[in-house]
Amino acid sequence: MTTRTHWARRVVPLMAATAMTLSALPISAQDQMVARDRVGPVDAENSLTFRLTAYDLYSADEATAEGFEELFTDFINDNPGWRIDTQLQTGNLNEEQARILEQSQAGRGPDCAMIDSAQLAAFKEASVLAPMNDFLSEEEIADFFPYVREGITDDEGNVLALWWFTDLRVLYRNTDVVPDAPQTWDETQAAALETVEAGYEGMLFNGGRTEGTAFDWLAFYWAQGGEIVDADGMPVFYEGENREMFLNALEFYDGLVESGAAPQRVATITTYDDITAAAAAGTTAMFIGGNWQYAQLQTTLDAEQAAAWEVSELPGPTADQRATGTGGWAIAALSDDPAKVEMCVEIAKLYAGPGNAFQRLLPTSAALYDEYEEFAGPEFAVFAEALENGQARPGVASYPEISAQIQVLIGEVLSQAKEPEQALDDAAVALDAAFSQQ
Amino acid sequence: MAPVTLTQISKSFGAVETVHPLDLEVKDHEFLVLVGPSGCGKSTILRMIAGLETVSGGEVRIGDRVVNTLSPGARDVAMVFQNYALYPHMNVARNIAFGLRRRGMTRAQVDEAVLEAARLLEIEPLLGRRPSALSGGQRQRVAMGRAIVRKPKVFLFDEPLSNLDAKLRAQMRVEIKKLHQKVPTTTVYVTHDQVEAMTMADRLVVMNNGRIEQVGRPMDVYAHPRTRFVAEFIGSPAMNFWDGRLEAGSKGLVFVAHSGLRLSVPASRQVAYRPHLGRPMTLGLRPEAISVAPDHTDARDTEMVTIKLVEPLGVETLAFFDVGGVESCARLDPAHTPRAGDSARLTFDTAMMHLIAPDTGEVVTCEGRATGGASAPRTHEHVSHQRETTP
Amino acid sequence: MTSSSSSVSADAVPRPDAKAGLMGQAQSHPLPWLMPVIVVIGAFYLYPILDALRLAFTNASLTGGEEVYSLAALRAVLTNPALPTVLGNTAIFTAASVVGQMLLGLGIALLVVRGERNSLPGMLVLRTIVLAAWVVPGVANGVIWSMLFSEAPFGAINSTLGLMGIAPVSWLSSPQNAMISVIIANIWQGTAFSMIVIYAALKGIDETLYEAAAVDGALPWERFAFITLPQIKVALLINAILITIQTLNTFDAVISLTGGGPGRATEVLSLFTYNTVFNNFDLAGGSVLSIVLLVIALALAGLYALFLPRGEK
Incomplete structure (x- = not known):
């Protein structure tokens, strides 16, 4: 008798639950x-x-x-x-x-x-x-x-x-501190230095080991008409005219850090979110960011602060040499x-x-x-x-490796470990070695 | 070498006092054995002398020096542990040398001392071996070598033989004694084994529940236990105890056990025991005081018993029987031993009896009667005050 | 004392009868008994290693294409100018992490054992706290430390230093500091493991050895040097093997803390391997690197093993 009661006690609720589940199934589906x-x-x-x-x-x-x-x-x-x-x-x-x-x-x-x-x-x-x-x-x-x-x-x-x-990269600025959009690299550095004088940490951008670092920065290389790869997909950015343009763009970044217009910590920034966080915290008044960050700032900041942030095209070496990575x-x-x-x-x-x-x-x-x-x-x-x-990234299979080398060399330059030329030469040797086998 | 003096020394762990304040002196060159059941506080006393345990109260003196606050290494004592505590990663020579090296001796001096100790203990061939490659007896020897090589003021032994088998234990007992004769260092030896205590001690200290029960030469303690505890603990097989009362018989005092067994008190003790006339008392009698009575005698102090069990040990035979529900033991001549199940008449030699007051557990003393002569009472001089005031 | 000579020689250690029962069967026909283990090890350990070895001699890529056997990947990896930097980073990172974790683990373990011996309160809490760090996943560990080391004006450590009037430190943006920071983060996480291993070894030491040494007049440091260290030597060596291999394989904490940067300042071999496969899709190159990693790990393990006592107990 006792065993049967036990059995019943255990099974009856189970059957009830099953029945309920079965009847509920078509509705939920x-x-x-x-x-x-x-x-x-x-x-x-x-x-x-x-x-x-x-x-x-x-x-x-x-x-x-x-x-x-x-x-x-x-x-x-x-x-x-x-x-x-x-x-x-x-x-x-x-x-x-x-x-x-x-x-x-x-x-x-x-x-x-x-x-x-x-x-x-x-x-x-x-x-x-x-x-x-x-x-x-x-x-x-x-x-x-x-x-x-x-x-x-x-x-x-x-x-x-x-x-x-x-998506694309643009220059963000807090118009309370930087009223006019800088059009050239020099203007950008000057404007960033002004924000530092005003107590901000300077201009921020990705500089760590991440795709964003290479991609954001490539805009400044592309603005001069630089080419990353040739028709066969082989890297050519360290040769001939490209080399000059590449170094120019590198020196723009190097100069920002060396002059103090950008903090050295940009070498550690690996996500756009890090930058958004700094902008939301009010520690920076200028940064290079993606278009999607505009909406993020609008929702994060209160209306008045949000209204102060504006976007402009990335600066070029001259006002009419522009590009942006898409x-x-x-x-x-x-x-x-x-x-x-x-x-x-x-x-x-x-x-x-x-x-x-x-x-x-x-x-x-x-x-x-x-x-x-x-x-x-x-x-x-x-x-x-x-x-x-x-400018889209070159549609070649070698791009990830090229990007990795560019990330490394930007990091080396920003952390003041290497001079731009040295960093570029080392990257060139590495890429030559990597692609000579293919 | 130096005497060790403990004055009102005590040990408590929190509220629990495991050693009650006691006095004890170990004379120079003496081999003193602390004996008692486990938990009686004997190891704690040893460890307090060594400095491995702090002293809760009182004073430890080695020679003239109070060592209460000295570290073990500074007390100039050597200790042999129950598990030997040999350094497993060092060979025998380095084990023995360890204490010397710590004391800043030169390598040559150390080597010589190690060799000398090894020769003394006949462990020279083992010097290069690790402890794991030694037998129990060999480890024991190395542990002793480690102790004697330092020529300390005091040797401390903490149950050193309890991990050995019976045969080896007997052998090592002799060797430790021989060693003490060659190197007569003041020694405190802790054991729970009354045979070790009896055989090795110059003097032994019987302990129970953190108190000293009795101090004395082994044979004195054996013959004249001061308390029932000592009477029971020392001697194997243990003393027989029968409860009963002292009554006045026609020829003086008679002990009448509850079983009806009547044993007459010898003339020499009549005076000493008289104050206890009519009181319930316990009579203690060692097995060797019981023998088989001559056939069909009906003399005094004999009793017919049924032998329940017989243990022949060769040189003697133990016979177990029942006295009023108390299992009792007699130590008999193997030539004249009844078999189990036999009835036998046994003679009880009351000249060796002990009368114990059951309420205090103290043995009634009878001055002047003891074979130990005048020295017997004096062996009690180190008994703590507590002991004497215990009701 | 003639009897003592017999105790010296009467020392034959009894050997159990090796040919008895199940043990005997296992010894005379070992294969059926070992088969399950061989199959499992073969399928889940040996096969991947052999496949990696095979891939190392191909041009395999994650993007597919026909696989051709060649030495090109091997040559490319071994001549890669970044390799010396990466190997150097790996050596520094591993050596510092292993030494740091061992020392810190030993220190904490000694502290805990000592505390427990004196029945100090809080020892269990201390052990638990240290263990908690170990339970944190590597990526989370990197994230935690990247917040602490953040050089933003609101970075945890730097803003605390700022409150005390100390200039901010470039924890991650300076190549030298970045390596130190990564090592700190790794030591913080790995110490618990070493602590537990060493703690267990310390607990296993016979207490009376210390008493014997104390009576022998050994000072505290001598007791540590002559009793503790030799007694835990095996545990230390095995721990060293384990954490060396573990550190060599660590990249999750590095990737989330510095990503290998700035530049290549903190790019260790395991991270380099990961990047080669998942960034550059170079399966063959990655296989070569993982073989290199395996060889280094084996060589170091073998080196440590030389110091392990053998044949005796």
């Missing part, structure tokens, strides 16, 4: 189109895997996540019969990108994935991307900014990815199934249009700026103008 690992109904007949970063649908910021949940719910309602199995990329983006590439080559990759525009070249070279031309109109392709179109197209004219947003992310299809490729393109368009409008990320085609009223702010005028001088 309908209600929740967006789950942690999928978008769309569990029992959809078609599905594709989509590997995305944690900055939109699964953002830690609730408002962003909710906004994208709505976008995706509408999207899946417009595409009945489909389910998107979502796979989240972890914070270590470099490693994640390498993993996608490796998995795709082994045939285990996702059908559709977010790819850093800086890594597009590696993916293109590995021939794992499916052409999207069939699902894009001529006009849509033509409307991309030139550097974007170049980045996503291969030699045969296949569009291999949809570069859905771009990056951003692309969505590419890694599947052979045309239906999945089409879905991937549709997802990319979702991000490029309403997605960008929601996040205020910069679209990669001029038409979209007019289409959404979200891009009406005055800063977008500055961004749009600067984008005219936009």
